[in-house]
Structure formats: structure tokens, C-alpha cells
Amino acid sequence: MTAAAAAAALAPARGPRHLAGTGALLRLALRRDRVMIPAWVLVLGLAVAAMGSSFEALYDTAAKRAELAASMNANTSLRALYGPVFGDTIGGLVAWRMVSLGAVLAAVMSLLIVIRHTREEEETGRQELLSAAMVGRRAPLTAALLAALIADAVLAVLIGGGLAGSGQPAAGSFALGLAIGGTGMLFAGLAAIAAQLTESARPAKGLTGATLGLMFTLRAAGDAAAPSGSPLTWLSPIGWAENVRAYADERWWALLLPLAGTALAVAAAYALTARRDIGMSFLPARPGPARAPRSLSGPFGLAWRLQRTTLLGWTLGFLCAGGIFGGIAKGASDLVGGNRQALEIFRRMGGQQGLTDAFLATMTGMLGMVAALYAAGSVLRLRGEETGDRAEPVLAGAVGRLRWACGHLAIAFFGTVVILAAGGLALGISYGITAGDVTGQLGRVLGAALSQTPAVWVLAALAALVYGVFPKASTAVWAVVGGCLAIGWIGPSLKFPQWAMDLSPFGHLPKLPGGEAAAAPFLWLLGLSVLFLAAGLTGLRRRDMG
Structure with a gap:
């Protein structure tokens, strides 16, 4: 209507x-x-x-x-x-x-x-x-x-x-x-x-x-x-x-x-x-300086200015979450006790390795799935700029659509790496302190957190595809991301079949730390994200704005 x-x-x-x-x-x-x-x-x-x-x-x-x-x-x-x-x-x-x-x-x-x-x-x-x-x-x-x-x-x-x-x-x-x-x-x-x-x-x-x-x-x-x-x-x-x-x-x-x-x-x-x-509003925006700094001279600088506060908030949130999860990891055996069914759920979520590694893998997986919310929201900021009539003045100048879009996409994709690194760093340090082995645990836990990046990028690229080709259906991206969260959160406990677990890109990643890391899943997930991203930018270039 x-x-x-x-x-x-x-x-x-x-x-x-x-x-x-x-x-x-x-x-x-x-x-x-x-x-x-x-x-x-x-x-x-x-x-x-x-x-x-x-x-x-x-x-x-x-x-x-x-x-x-x-x-x-x-x-x-x-x-x-x-x-x-x-x-x-x-x-x-x-x-x-x-x-x-x-x-x-x-x-x-x-x-x-x-x-x-x-x-x-x-x-x-x-x-x-x-x-x-x-x-x-x-x-x-x-x-x-x-x-x-x-x-x-x-x-x-x-x-x-x-x-x-x-x-x-x-x-x-x-x-x-x-x-x-x-x-x-x-x-x-x-x-x-x-x-x-x-x-x-x-x-x-x-x-x-x-x-x-x-x-x-x-x-x-x-x-x-x-x-x-x-x-x-x-x-x-x-x-x-x-x-x-x-x-x-x-x-x-x-x-x-x-x-x-x-x-x-x-x-x-x-x-x-x-x-x-x-x-x-009761809290109006403060007027900016008369002359813009050099950091606002291009589409990336504008995107960074618009999204830096959001990225900072997510980074701080992941630091806190990683610290909490790391403090819990050593007590994972208390959570499971001698219950074989609970142990099976942890292993479905975190792999067949030792219980503590399975718990850490579960936590890094949860960080990855939550990071997908940030990535999708950052990409869909493009839609907000378009519908709010703020993109039109930018595109009326010398800035093309693809340059404008790539500024926001860069924040979304590389911001994902930043927040996952923050969560992995806090998780590794916190767990290392409780285990008395910070230097031995930090690298492997940080690597496990960063290994979630390709799956997050697939969902971010899917958001770019929907925005570029079907802009009015952009809100449907949240249903897809929410579905992936639901699959990862309740799928193992409800014993979803493997084909249902594989509907989420996170279901194809190796369970790290502790599991075997094969290159194939990372490569095809990265390839899929490139394909989605290219299709989305092509659609954006050809369609009408607004």
C-alpha cells in the first residue's frame, strides 16, 4: 500500500x-x-x-x-x-x-x-x-x-x-x-x-x-x-x-x-x-564543521563516518561476550556432567574432539552466527540510505553507484573480521588465563573465531544480492539470517537431520579449535560469497534507484 x-x-x-x-x-x-x-x-x-x-x-x-x-x-x-x-x-x-x-x-x-x-x-x-x-x-x-x-x-x-x-x-x-x-x-x-x-x-x-x-x-x-x-x-x-x-x-x-x-x-x-x-526531536544533531575533513572526501570515508559507532558497539559487545564465554569454558564439564545426551549435543555443535575444545568451538560458532547480524545490518544500510533520500545527493555528483555501494560493503565485510577478532581475542585470553596457558590457547582460539568469516561473508553477500536485485524484499534477509541462527542454536538439541543443518553456511565449516581444518569448505564458501556479491552489484548498476 x-x-x-x-x-x-x-x-x-x-x-x-x-x-x-x-x-x-x-x-x-x-x-x-x-x-x-x-x-x-x-x-x-x-x-x-x-x-x-x-x-x-x-x-x-x-x-x-x-x-x-x-x-x-x-x-x-x-x-x-x-x-x-x-x-x-x-x-x-x-x-x-x-x-x-x-x-x-x-x-x-x-x-x-x-x-x-x-x-x-x-x-x-x-x-x-x-x-x-x-x-x-x-x-x-x-x-x-x-x-x-x-x-x-x-x-x-x-x-x-x-x-x-x-x-x-x-x-x-x-x-x-x-x-x-x-x-x-x-x-x-x-x-x-x-x-x-x-x-x-x-x-x-x-x-x-x-x-x-x-x-x-x-x-x-x-x-x-x-x-x-x-x-x-x-x-x-x-x-x-x-x-x-x-x-x-x-x-x-x-x-x-x-x-x-x-x-x-x-x-x-x-x-x-x-x-x-x-x-x-529532543536531541537534535549538532551542526558539523563548515569544512569537511579529508576522511569524508570519498564514499568509503562517508560509509565509515556513518557506521563507525555501530562497529565500535559490536566490537565492545564481542569483547565482553568472548571474555564471559572464555571464563565458562573450563567449567564445561560441570554443564555436561556425566550426561551422554548433553555431550552428544556439544559434539554436534562443536565437534568430536575433547569436551573443552567442543565447548570452545560451540562458542566461536555462536560468535560467527551473531556476527552475521552485524554484517547483514551493515549491508542493508545501503537500503536505508536509498529510501531515506540520502543516497541521491551523493550519486548526483561524481560518485558512481558501485563506488558508493562498495564503501558500505567494505565496512560490512572487513568489520566482520574486526568483531570476530575481538571476540576470539577475548575468548582466547579469558580461557587461557583460567587454564594457565594464555600463549598456547590464544592463537588457536583466535584462529577458530576468524574461521567463521567465510560463512558470515556468504550471508552478507546474500544481503547485497537481495538489495541489488530485489530491493523491496530486503527485509527478507533478516528471516534468512534468523533461520541460520535458529538452525545453529536449536538444531543440535532437537537433532535436526544433516540436510537441514547444511542449509546454514555455518554447517559446512570445520569445528575449530580441535577439529581438522580442510581448505575446501573455506574456498567454496568464499567463492559463493564472491558470486552473490557480483550478482548484487550487477543488479544495483542496472536497476532504478528509489
């Missing part, structure tokens, strides 16, 4: 003056997100629901589950990563394993929905056109929040119904679903505030994402301090979700915390939106 058609559809809208047109805007938002929202909800909801059957197969006796819970609660690093285990039932283990991860992913989904239908609409000028019709001042924000509410509510019901349908207690199942969905809705409210404060979508996403990272860090620090959590845990909405304690004498009152936080955040967002004009 075009913006003009949407404006015409909104003309007869009726209702309270400030909310006029909310229903039509909500229908428009749900139509635009008819792929993204179902994909997020189904993948996350089914992943949580399927985790119960995995734990039933891995820990089929009460003694095994009690042993796992005791070992997890005794390991400070694992508590920081996943949180404490409050119940040693199957449902309790699912809640332990998925509540923090599910809350984070629900928060990411919600912030993307809200910012997409508020700040992005203003940035592209569509909101100004829509507001020329019968649209109330608060209608766009209300429609965006309602879209996020629908997504989070469906996610909560899917998680609760899926777990209850698999035989888990209904109370704990829906407590877990509400905890995850409630966290997502709270971050929808925080994203709504960020959309009022910042001048464009990227800073709004960055501000909300940084808040999410801070909240996860507070939760991790609090859980590391004590097995039952500490005051730091209660400063984080992720800690609130954790302390609902699904399947362990549920604390239903803890659900009031995200509810109250959401109400306060939404009220603040409404107050802010009433005090600014469309397109304006």
Missing part, C-alpha cells in the same frame, strides 16, 4: 481527536509487518516450546535434573550467562534456559516494531503525508504500541500454550510466556521514548539497544553475585522476568513490575510526543 493510498484510506477515520485514524494506522502497520511479526513470534515461541522435549531427552530422571541444577547454581559464570535455576523440573529447566534469552529477543522484536512505525515513518516523510489526513497527534504512536502489544501477546500465548500442550503445568507455562511478553512490551515503551528523543531511526534503535545491553549486564552481575540474585538483579527488567520463577512457586506479583514500567514509559512517550513537531 502506498503512502498516498494510506492517506486516502484514513480520510474518513473517526474517533477521539488525538487518536483519530489509529485503527487504520494499526491495520497498515500489521500489513507492512505481515512477514516480520509472524516470523519473530513463531520462531521464538516454537523454540521455547520445543525446549521441553529436548530437556526430557537429555535429563530423563529427577536425579539428573537435580544434579544439573546444583552444578549450574554453583557456577558463577553460568549464572551470569543464563541465570540461576529455581526449579529442577523439566519446566523449571526450560525457564532457566530460555527466560533471559526469550526476554532479550522479545525486547528486540518490540523495539524494531515501534521504531519502524514511529521514527522511521517520520524520517522518510510518510508520516507527514499521513498526518495531512484525519490522523490524531497520538495515533501513530498508539498504532505502533498496539502492533507491539499484539505481537507480544501472541508470543506469550504461543509459549504458554505450547508448553502446556506438551505436558508442562499450565500455571508455569503461562507465567513464563507472560514474563517474556511483558519484557517485550516494556521495551516497546522504552523504544517509544527513544523515538521522541532522537532525530532518526538508527540512533533510536541504538539508544534502546544500549539500554537493553545495560539491563542484561545488570541482570548478569546480580545473578553472578549470589545464586538467588542480588539487588542488581531487581534493577533489570530481565531480572524481573527471571524472578517470576515459572514452575517454581510462581511469583505472579512480579509481573506487575513490567506492567507498571510499561505504563510509565508509555505515559512519558505520550507526554514527549505532545511537545514536539513531526520530524523534530
Whole structure:
């Protein structure tokens, strides 16, 4: 639906003056997100629901589950990563394993929905056109929040119904679903505030994402301090979700915390939106110098200026993640214990070598899959520049399309190497310190992290292909990257067949460190990325812009 058609559809809208047109805007938002929202909800909801059957197969006796819970609660690093285990039932283990991860992913989904239908609409000028019709001042924000509410509510019901349908207690199942969905809705409210404060979508996403990272860090620090959590845990909405304690004498009152936080955040967002004009922000950009430095003299310099903050944030995040994973590696035997099924999963994810090497290979694989998110987002910055009408002034000069695109692609491809090197460096040093052999472990672990590069480049090149040839389908890239993450994350525990694992480029890489490194997989993955990249640039050169 075009913006003009949407404006015409909104003309007869009726209702309270400030909310006029909310229903039509909500229908428009749900139509635009008819792929993204179902994909997020189904993948996350089914992943949580399927985790119960995995734990039933891995820990089929009460003694095994009690042993796992005791070992997890005794390991400070694992508590920081996943949180404490409050119940040693199957449902309790699912809640332990998925509540923090599910809350984070629900928060990411919600912030993307809200910012997409508020700040992005203003940035592209569509909101100004829509507001020329019968649209109330608060209608766009209300429609965006309602879209996020629908997504989070469906996610909560899917998680609760899926777990209850698999035989888990209904109370704990829906407590877990509400905890995850409630966290997502709270971050929808925080994203709504960020959309009022910042001048464009990227800073709004960055501000909300940084808040999410801070909240996860507070939760991790609090859980590391004590097995039952500490005051730091209660400063984080992720800690609130954790302390609902699904399947362990549920604390239903803890659900009031995200509810109250959401109400306060939404009220603040409404107050802010009433005090600014469309397109304006409370944190306007500072004017730049009168003369541009030499670093901005070409397309690469411009791309670097636009993406350097994002690259720095990802690099710091990988340094922190690598340090945490390295501290856990020596305790991998505590995670597995004597459980053969758990050992099989680690070996499916990390190879048939020793348990510690298999754990390290699993962690480097996870770093690679997460790096694909950075690479895809960096490539798709081209689409944002194009649709935001910022590419046209650049291309109107002496800069050609391919030079302009290659500036952003260089940041995407070589930035991948930088963040993987940062993660591998931190992982190798952290593990080397705990193992008492930094010099012996650093090189092999760093090499294992960098070995993920060809697979990440394949997905980055695929993003370039889709953008160059099918620009309107660029958002589908996220579904592909998310599918690869899902295959690598839950495929081994659910025993996906090998052909399904091979759908991801990461399934073709050798399991390093410890495994045998053959040249063939690296060469054909690099060749595939070159092929995709060439096809994408050819398509970009031939198609119309805009």
C-alpha cells in the first residue's frame, strides 16, 4: 500500500481527536509487518516450546535434573550467562534456559516494531503525508504500541500454550510466556521514548539497544553475585522476568513490575510526543564543521563516518561476550556432567574432539552466527540510505553507484573480521588465563573465531544480492539470517537431520579449535560469497534507484 493510498484510506477515520485514524494506522502497520511479526513470534515461541522435549531427552530422571541444577547454581559464570535455576523440573529447566534469552529477543522484536512505525515513518516523510489526513497527534504512536502489544501477546500465548500442550503445568507455562511478553512490551515503551528523543531511526534503535545491553549486564552481575540474585538483579527488567520463577512457586506479583514500567514509559512517550513537531526531536544533531575533513572526501570515508559507532558497539559487545564465554569454558564439564545426551549435543555443535575444545568451538560458532547480524545490518544500510533520500545527493555528483555501494560493503565485510577478532581475542585470553596457558590457547582460539568469516561473508553477500536485485524484499534477509541462527542454536538439541543443518553456511565449516581444518569448505564458501556479491552489484548498476 502506498503512502498516498494510506492517506486516502484514513480520510474518513473517526474517533477521539488525538487518536483519530489509529485503527487504520494499526491495520497498515500489521500489513507492512505481515512477514516480520509472524516470523519473530513463531520462531521464538516454537523454540521455547520445543525446549521441553529436548530437556526430557537429555535429563530423563529427577536425579539428573537435580544434579544439573546444583552444578549450574554453583557456577558463577553460568549464572551470569543464563541465570540461576529455581526449579529442577523439566519446566523449571526450560525457564532457566530460555527466560533471559526469550526476554532479550522479545525486547528486540518490540523495539524494531515501534521504531519502524514511529521514527522511521517520520524520517522518510510518510508520516507527514499521513498526518495531512484525519490522523490524531497520538495515533501513530498508539498504532505502533498496539502492533507491539499484539505481537507480544501472541508470543506469550504461543509459549504458554505450547508448553502446556506438551505436558508442562499450565500455571508455569503461562507465567513464563507472560514474563517474556511483558519484557517485550516494556521495551516497546522504552523504544517509544527513544523515538521522541532522537532525530532518526538508527540512533533510536541504538539508544534502546544500549539500554537493553545495560539491563542484561545488570541482570548478569546480580545473578553472578549470589545464586538467588542480588539487588542488581531487581534493577533489570530481565531480572524481573527471571524472578517470576515459572514452575517454581510462581511469583505472579512480579509481573506487575513490567506492567507498571510499561505504563510509565508509555505515559512519558505520550507526554514527549505532545511537545514536539513531526520530524523534530529532543536531541537534535549538532551542526558539523563548515569544512569537511579529508576522511569524508570519498564514499568509503562517508560509509565509515556513518557506521563507525555501530562497529565500535559490536566490537565492545564481542569483547565482553568472548571474555564471559572464555571464563565458562573450563567449567564445561560441570554443564555436561556425566550426561551422554548433553555431550552428544556439544559434539554436534562443536565437534568430536575433547569436551573443552567442543565447548570452545560451540562458542566461536555462536560468535560467527551473531556476527552475521552485524554484517547483514551493515549491508542493508545501503537500503536505508536509498529510501531515506540520502543516497541521491551523493550519486548526483561524481560518485558512481558501485563506488558508493562498495564503501558500505567494505565496512560490512572487513568489520566482520574486526568483531570476530575481538571476540576470539577475548575468548582466547579469558580461557587461557583460567587454564594457565594464555600463549598456547590464544592463537588457536583466535584462529577458530576468524574461521567463521567465510560463512558470515556468504550471508552478507546474500544481503547485497537481495538489495541489488530485489530491493523491496530486503527485509527478507533478516528471516534468512534468523533461520541460520535458529538452525545453529536449536538444531543440535532437537537433532535436526544433516540436510537441514547444511542449509546454514555455518554447517559446512570445520569445528575449530580441535577439529581438522580442510581448505575446501573455506574456498567454496568464499567463492559463493564472491558470486552473490557480483550478482548484487550487477543488479544495483542496472536497476532504478528509489
